[in-house]
Amino acid sequence: MQKYDVLIIGAGPAGIFTALEMLKLGSDKKILIVEKGRAIENRSCPKSKTKACVSCKPYCHITTGFSGAGAFSDGKLSLSYEVGGDLPSLIGENVAQDLIDYTDGIYLEFGADSRVEGVGNEEEVKEIRKRAIKAGLKLVDCPIRHLGTEKAQDIYYAIEQYLLSHGVEIRFGCECRNIILEDGICKGGILAEKGNEYECFSDHTVVATGRRGADWLEALCEEHGISHLPGTVDIGVRVEIRNEIMENVNNVLYESKLIGYPQPFKNKVRTFCQNPGGFVSQENYDNDLAVVNGHSYKDLKSPNTNLAILCSHNFSVPFNQPIAYAKKVGELTNMLGSGHIMVQRFGDILDGKRTWEEELSRSNVRPTLPDAVAGDITAAMPYRAMTNIINFIKAVDLVVPGFASNETLLYSPELKFYSNRVKMDKELNTNIAGLHCLGDSSGWTRGLMMASVMGVLMGRKLV
Numbered sequence: 490m491q492k493y494d495v496l497i498i499g500a501g502p503a504g505i506f507t508a509l510e511m512l513k514l515g516s517d518k519k520i521l522i523v524e525k526g527r528a529i530e531n532r533s534c535p536k537s538k539t540k541a542c543v544s545c546k547p548y549c550h551i552t553t554g555f556s557g558a559g560a561f562s563d564g565k566l567s568l569s570y571e572v573g574g575d576l577p578s579l580i581g582e583n584v585a586q587d588l589i590d591y592t593d594g595i596y597l598e599f600g601a602d603s604r605v606e607g608v609g610n611e612e613e614v615k616e617i618r619k620r621a622i623k624a625g626l627k628l629v630d631c632p633i634r635h636l637g638t639e640k641a642q643d644i645y646y647a648i649e650q651y652l653l654s655h656g657v658e659i660r661f662g663c664e665c666r667n668i669i670l671e672d673g674i675c676k677g678g679i680l681a682e683k684g685n686e687y688e689c690f691s692d693h694t695v696v697a698t699g700r701r702g703a704d705w706l707e708a709l710c711e712e713h714g715i716s717h718l719p720g721t722v723d724i725g726v727r728v729e730i731r732n733e734i735m736e737n738v739n740n741v742l743y744e745s746k747l748i749g750y751p752q753p754f755k756n757k758v759r760t761f762c763q764n765p766g767g768f769v770s771q772e773n774y775d776n777d778l779a780v781v782n783g784h785s786y787k788d789l790k791s792p793n794t795n796l797a798i799l800c801s802h803n804f805s806v807p808f809n810q811p812i813a814y815a816k817k818v819g820e821l822t823n824m825l826g827s828g829h830i831m832v833q834r835f836g837d838i839l840d841g842k843r844t845w846e847e848e849l850s851r852s853n854v855r856p857t858l859p860d861a862v863a864g865d866i867t868a869a870m871p872y873r874a875m876t877n878i879i880n881f882i883k884a885v886d887l888v889v890p891g892f893a894s895n896e897t898l899l900y901s902p903e904l905k906f907y908s909n910r911v912k913m914d915k916e917l918n919t920n921i922a923g924l925h926c927l928g929d930s931s932g933w934t935r936g937l938m939m940a941s942v943m944g945v946l947m948g949r950k951l952v
Contacts, residue, residue, distance in 0.1 A: 491688070492691070494520065495511070495518055495519070495695065496677055496691035498696045498697065499524060499698040499702060501558070501559065501697055501929075502928065503929075503941065505555075505645075506945050507695055507927065507944040509652065512651075518951070520657045521689065523659075524659065524660070526554030528649065529554060531554075542773065542829075551771075553701055555649050556641075556645035556648075561641075564640060565744065566593060566601070566635075567631050568633065569629075571630075573936045573940075574934040574935040574936070575933055576934055576942065585939075588945055589939075592938065596941075599648055600643060602634065606633040606634070608632050610740075614742065624884040626747045626884055628745065629747075629748065635787070637787030638784045638786050639788070663681070663682045664681045666680070666686060667709070669690065670921070673922065676923065677694055678694055693951055694924050696926045697944065699930055700906045701906075701930075703812060703909055704775075704813075704816075706909060715926075716920040718912065719809040719909065721801045722801070722803075723801055724800055724902070725758075725799035725878060726781075726797070726798055726866065726900060726901050726903050727796070727903045729793050729854060729856065730892065731792060731793060732793060734891040735765065738889055739794060746760060747760045747885060747888065749881050752880060756802065757801040760796050760885070762782070763795075766785065766790030767793070768785075768786075768791055768795070769783055769856065769857050776820075778819050778820060779819075780819055781901065793857055797903050798878055800873075802814070812906050818869065819904050824869075825864060829862040830861045831862055831866050832861040832863055832898050832899065833865060834897065834899075835897040836895025836897075837865075846863045852896045853896050878899075910932030913933075916950055917943075927947055931943075
């Protein structure tokens with residue numbers, strides 16, 4: 490019988506930092522991390538050579554493997570408790586900020602750039618905030634430590650090797666099929682490797698499966714009565730514009746976090762994951778669902794800036810399956826794009842027409858996603874979401890003149906699967922004894938830093 494003190498399901502930031510903090514506190518507990526993807530040094534996306542997504546099987550290497558989607562993301566650490574999800578409402582704002590500062594120090598230990606973006610430009614920030622207020626938007630100040638896509642992989646590789654060298658067992662290519670419950674207590678998980686299924690017992694089981702595993706955790710909650718609430722699902726687009734348009738905001742803030750509640754529906758709409766000189770990218774989820782994202786390297790730069798615009802939706806009565814809803818939107822968009830990400834010019838959306846490849850070839854803004862298909866994203870995007878996005882873009886144009894130009898590119902679908910909110914107390918305990926849920930899949934965090942913070946807190950609780 491296999492027995493461990495702690496079983497961690499998923500080697501994303503939350504799971505990694507749980508184990509890392511336990512080691513830093515001198516714990517000698519027996520820890521096993523299971524990850525269905527590969528070690529970070531064995532993860533690679535063939536798209537740089539093929540110039541088109543080849544739908545890697547059995548999973549996308551951008552979203553799955555050690556450090557999760559973080560290894561191939563733009564690698565930005567948000568250094569303010571106001572950004573990154575709702576964990577501060579559970580543990581307190583001051584505690585959250587202290588944990589962010591501590592966790593940031595760990596990233597620095599493993600090689601993160603010491604430079605912090607978005608600080609020291611008070612007068613310029615005031616001017617941007619003034620324009621935002623006039624446009625009916627809120628500007629959220631948030632210092633950023635930019636790891637960079639290529640540098641993030643080096644940092645997480647160093648963390649991976651540290652864990653292995655200090656006795657943490659990591660099983661790659663290992664999938665958790667289910668948890669083991671006995672008399673209402675979680676006793677471990679049912680694991681599968683190379684077609685073989687077996688039981689693994691533990692005193693504490695930590696589920697940290699990230700956005701990639703949000704729907705799996707949601708199904709687990711339904712099956713075993715893990716207390717949870719359907720939360721918010723984000724549906725949106727990735728916008729790409731010339732660096733010249735974003736130059737002032739990029740230089741002053743690096744990442745402009747704007748929030749608005751545009752008429753007529755007043756849903757929350759926000760900017761997210763801004764990548765100056767970045768590249769639009771594709772991620773694949775289960776059933777070949779292709780979604781758009783963005784990367785930003787430390788050295789390699791493009792002439793464009795990309796960022797997400799996300800519209801938040803809440804469902805409770807009678808429908809309470811937000812992840813399924815978002816996936817249907819994505820599937821419809823993929824169908825219209827023949828399995829590819831779709832792109833459309835903003836001016837064509839306002840004119841009620843699709844975009845053609847020839848029109849893109851004449852534009853000042855050339856797509857950095859080479860296999861994106863020109864078309865009509867409005868044929869798949871829900872009316873409410875599309876209306877919110879259009880009106881939000883017009884408001885941002887008052888903050889960043891030229892943002893709503895005819896040639897601004899909108900890629901679809903941009904979806905965020907972290908809608909399932911698992912009920913927990915401040916000790917990160919669920920209603921199932923011995924079971925803890927962390928990171929983006931838990932519904933409490935959004936992004937690298939806050940997921941890492943939740944892992945640090947979990948590590949302290951376990952020690």
